[in-house]
Amino acid sequence: DRPLRELAGRQLLIGTAVDHAAYTSDATYRARVGTEFNSITAENVMKWEVVEPERGQLDFSAADELMTAARRNGQQVRGHTLVWHNQLPAWLTQGVESGDIDATELRGILRRHIIDEVGHFRGRIHQWDVANEVIDDNGQLRDTIWLRELGPGYIADAFRWAHQADPRAKLFLNDYNVEGISAKSDAYLALARDLLRQRVPVHGFGAQGHYGVQYGFHSASEVAANFARFEKLGLETAVTEADVRMIMPTDNVKLQAQAQGYSVLLQGCLLARRCNSFTVWGFTDKYSWVPGWFEGEGAANLLDENFAAKPAYRELQAVL
Ligand code: XIL
Numbered sequence: 001d002r003p004l005r006e007l008a009g010r011q012l013l014i015g016t017a018v019d020h021a022a023y024t025s026d027a028t029y030r031a032r033v034g035t036e037f038n039s040i041t042a043e044n045v046m047k048w049e050v051v052e053p054e055r056g057q058l059d060f061s062a063a064d065e066l067m068t069a070a071r072r073n074g075q076q077v078r079g080h081t082l083v084w085h086n087q088l089p090a091w092l093t094q095g096v097e098s099g100d101i102d103a104t105e106l107r108g109i110l111r112r113h114i115i116d117e118v119g120h121f122r123g124r125i126h127q128w129d130v131a132n133e134v135i136d137d138n139g140q141l142r143d144t145i146w147l148r149e150l151g152p153g154y155i156a157d158a159f160r161w162a163h164q165a166d167p168r169a170k171l172f173l174n175d176y177n178v179e180g181i182s183a184k185s186d187a188y189l190a191l192a193r194d195l196l197r198q199r200v201p202v203h204g205f206g207a208q209g210h211y212g213v214q215y216g217f218h219s220a221s222e223v224a225a226n227f228a229r230f231e232k233l234g235l236e237t238a239v240t241e242a243d244v245r246m247i248m249p250t251d252n253v254k255l256q257a258q259a260q261g262y263s264v265l266l267q268g269c270l271l272a273r274r275c276n277s278f279t280v281w282g283f284t285d286k287y288s289w290v291p292g293w294f295e296g297e298g299a300a301n302l303l304d305e306n307f308a309a310k311p312a313y314r315e316l317q318a319v320l
Contacts, residue, residue: 002317003035003036004036004037004316004317004320005035005036005037005038007317007320008038008320011276012269012270012276012277012278012320013038013039013076013126013276013277013278013279014036014037014038014039014278014279014320015037015038015039015040015041015075015076015078015277015278015279015280016033016036016037016039016040016041016279016280016281016282016283017040017041017042017043017080017241017279017280017281017282018033018040018041018042018043018066018069019043019044019282019287020042020043020044020045020062020065020066022286022287023065023066023069024065026286026287028307029284029286029287029307030069032283032284032303032307033069033073033283034069034072034073034075036283037075037283038074038075038076039075039076039077039078039126039277039279040066040069040070040075040076040077040078041077041078041079041080041240041241041279042062042063042066042077042079042080043281043282043289044087045062045063045066046063046079046080046081046117047080047081047084047087048084048087048088048089048092048113049087049088049089049090050062050063050087051063051117052089052113053089054089054091055089055091055092055095058116058120060117060120060121063121067121067124076126077121077124077125077126078125078126078127078128078129078240078277078279079117079118079121079125079127079128079129079169080128080129080132080174080240081128081129081130081132081174082113082114082117082118082128082129082130082131082132082158082162083110083114083130083131083132083134083146083154083155083158084132084133085133085142085144085145085146086133088145092109093145096145096149103149103150106145106149106150107149107150107154107157110146110150110154110157110158110161111157111161114130114158114161114162114165115161115164115165117165118161118162118165118166118169119165119166121166122165122166123166123168125166125169126169126170126277127169127170127171127172127203127204127206127236127238127277128162128166128169128170128171128172129172129174129206129240130158130159130162130171130172130173130202131155131158131159131172131173131174132174132175133174133175133176134146134147134155134173134175134191135175135184135187135188135191136184137177137183137184138183138184139183139184139186139187140187155191155195156195156198156200159171159195159200159201159202160200160201162201163201170203170204170236171201171202171203171204172202172203172204172205172206172236172238172240173188173191173192173202173204173205173206174205174206174207174208174240175188175206175207175208176207176208176209176210176241178205178207178208178226179207179209179211179218179223179226179239179265179268180218180222180223180226181222181225181226181229185207185226185229188205188230189229189230189233192205192230192233192235193233196233196234202235203235203236204235204236204237204238205227205230205235205236205237205238206237206238206239206240207223207226207227207237207238207239207240208239208240208241208242208281209239209240209241209242209243209265209281210241210242210243210245210281211242211243211244211245211261211264211265212244212245212246212294212297213244213245213246213247213254213257213258213261214246214247217260217261217264218264218268219264220263220264220267220268220271221268221271222268223264223265223267223268223269223271223272224267224268224269224271224272226268227268227269227272227274227275228272228273231272231273231274235274236274236275236276236277237269237272237274237275238269238275238276238277238278238279239265239266239268239269239275239277239278239279240277240279241279241280241281242262242265242266242278242279242280242281243280243281243282243288243290243300243301244258244261244262244300244312245290245294245297245298245299245300246258246297246298246299246300247296247297248296248297248298248299250298250299254299255299255310255311255312256311258299258300258310258311258312259310259311259312259314259315260315261312262280262302262312262315262316263312263315263316263319265278266278266316266319266320267319270319280301280302281300282300282301283301283302283303284301284302284303284304284305284307285298285299285300285301285303285304285305286304286305286306286307288300288301302316
């Protein structure tokens with residue numbers, strides 16, 4: 001029974017999001033992160049609300065603990081995430097809402113944030129999710145404080161600042177509902193083209209891969225064909241947050257369908273030419289964002305609450 005990182009070999013990064021609290025408190029979880037994966041993403045502790053809870057007071061302590069663990073485990077780290085509309089510190093959102101922070105100041109705050117954070121981890125982050133979820137499901141730039149206050153140029157700015165702070169990190173666009181070919185992934189293709197035309201340092205396109213068995217999946221060949229469009233522009237691709245949720249309770253049919261969902265994402269990545277990074281958004285149902293975010297849904301991960309392998313885990317082993 002070989003762990004995923006052993007089966008993946010040298011070409012493929014096989015990663016997981018890591019829950020810092022679970023990593024600290026649960027020895028079984030901690031051990032499994034190390035044995036099973038050769039890449040990690042901080043599930044929350046590199047997000048803005050965590051690293052700058054009070055304005056000007058940076059706190060990278062939790063993220064640094066994960067960095068140390070990754071080094072010990074011989075793991076790469078994906079940085080997540082620099083500009084997003086969620087998990088922003090209250091001082092920032094309230095400052096903008098009240099009018100205390102105007103657009104000029106906000107742009108400086110975003111620049112400072114990116115340079116501070118990317119600079120803090122300089123040389124130690126393999127891929128950064130620079131811009132997260134910046135397009136909505138209709139294919140329009142998402143209506144966020146960034147777009148409203150700074151205009152569409154904030155995306156190019158974010159990549160430029162990140163590149164300045166760590167010229168070796170691969171800089172990614174990242175979103176959900178972009179695994180297949182759709183209005184949303186078309187819009188990303190147009191955005192990527194536009195950024196590259198302006199010589200913006202964008203290096204990768206990440207599809208999060210949040211699936212649900214009740215919605216059905218793409219085919220692996222569609223995922224690969226979608227990724228190929230971005231690769232043709234010169235970008236790398238990645239699956240960055242794979243999980244496959246289901247309406248609870250679980251049963252055999254749903255667990256088999258879930259295995260197929262994971263299989264599509266991994267095969268899609270492996271069929272593509274420049275997808276060398278496949279990350280799951282947590283690996284055990286013991287710790288998952290799904291029940292807290294999708295009412296009545298759960299069991300989205302590869303292992304159950306007792307760390308026993310589900311059909312999805314066996315399927316990934318079989319594909320690798
Ligand atoms: C989620 C985390 O898993 C939760 O713990 C947190 O409460 C909210 O954010 N897309 C992303 C991730 O890019 O950062 C999100 O992570 C899940 C959706």
